[in-house]
């Protein structure tokens with residue numbers, strides 16, 4: 001899928017200053033690097049934000065680009081040049097709260113309102129911007145489905161080359177890693193491989209929006225579906241940034257993770273008290289969460305431990321019940337990941353953890 005190149009040479013990555021290794025802290029230049037030269041640890045974007053105000057954000061576009069000052073994108077990123085996902089509704093789910101026996105207020109972040117109906121449009125938008133700045137001319141990805149939709153739409157193709165692999169997501173991911181540096185794919189930006197540091201930052205916008213939509217407040221508890229673990233890690237990171245920038249009042253929050261029992265490496269590590277996440281072979285209907293070897297698994301566990309949360313998993317039958325419950329109570333027809341989240345919420349409540 002080809003994208004039009006339009007490089008913006010002043011501060012092409014906004015307030016981002018460098019990449020930093022999450023394992024050993026080594027620094028790297030902003031580029032198409034994703035693993036540390038010193039220790040092979042995952043690289044993450046680091047910033048020098050300066051002053052960012054609520055007014056500045058609120059006067060921005062009604063999309064995730066209102067948070068451009070907090071993302072590795074040009075400050076003057078042109079909203080009209082991409083699908084501008086984000087600012088999906090935060091739905092007050094009173095019927096579901098009642099069905100689950102929740103006495104407090106329950107909100108559902110309904111990211112089905114994005115251009116290809118999942119939060120993957122957010123991460124692709126940020127990865128695409130980085131890919132253009134870095135001179136790639138083709139967008140690619142390893143995907144179980146949702147990410148491929150988002151990539152195809154963002155590249156304005158919706159008719160990309162789909163290469164089926166005999167194997168699971170983890171095999172595809174490994175193949176993509178092998179393609180990087182090969183001549184045939186030298187111009188390809190793999191959004192979740194060599195553009196991964198930028199891609200992952202897009203998930204922070206889920207956290208930013210929840211806080212802004214709650215009236216610049218943080219929730220007490222949040223349940224987040226976990227595949228690679230990036231979404232969970234970055235929602236927590238986004239809230240820490242909001243606190244540091246003085247955009248919300250500091251308060252404790254608890255982060256809970258949700259997986260399907262047929263692919264539960266993070267939930268298992270949590271239950272066994274392990275620091276490391278042992279890979280599993282995925283076998284579940286929750287395809288959007290079917291990553292057996294999650295790149296951000298240990299960092300997701302860190303966030304859950306630090307915030308006094310927990311990780312749970314549910315069977316495929318419970319996933320279907322969760323989808324049905326959400327649809328019946330709130331009129332939101334989620335995919336399997338939504339079913340996992342509702343069903344794990346129910347389970348955590350029953351266990352007295354939530």
Ligand SMILES: *Cc1c(COP(=O)(O)O)cnc(C)c1O
Pocket residue numbers: 118119120146147203225226227228229230231232288289335337338
């Ligand atoms: C990809 C995906 C997730 C999991 O995201 P990670 O960042 O890989 O943990 C959750 N829900 C939906 C709908 C997804 O498409």
Ligand SMILES: [Zn+2]
Pocket residue numbers: 021022023024025026036037038039040041
């Ligand atoms: Zn390192």
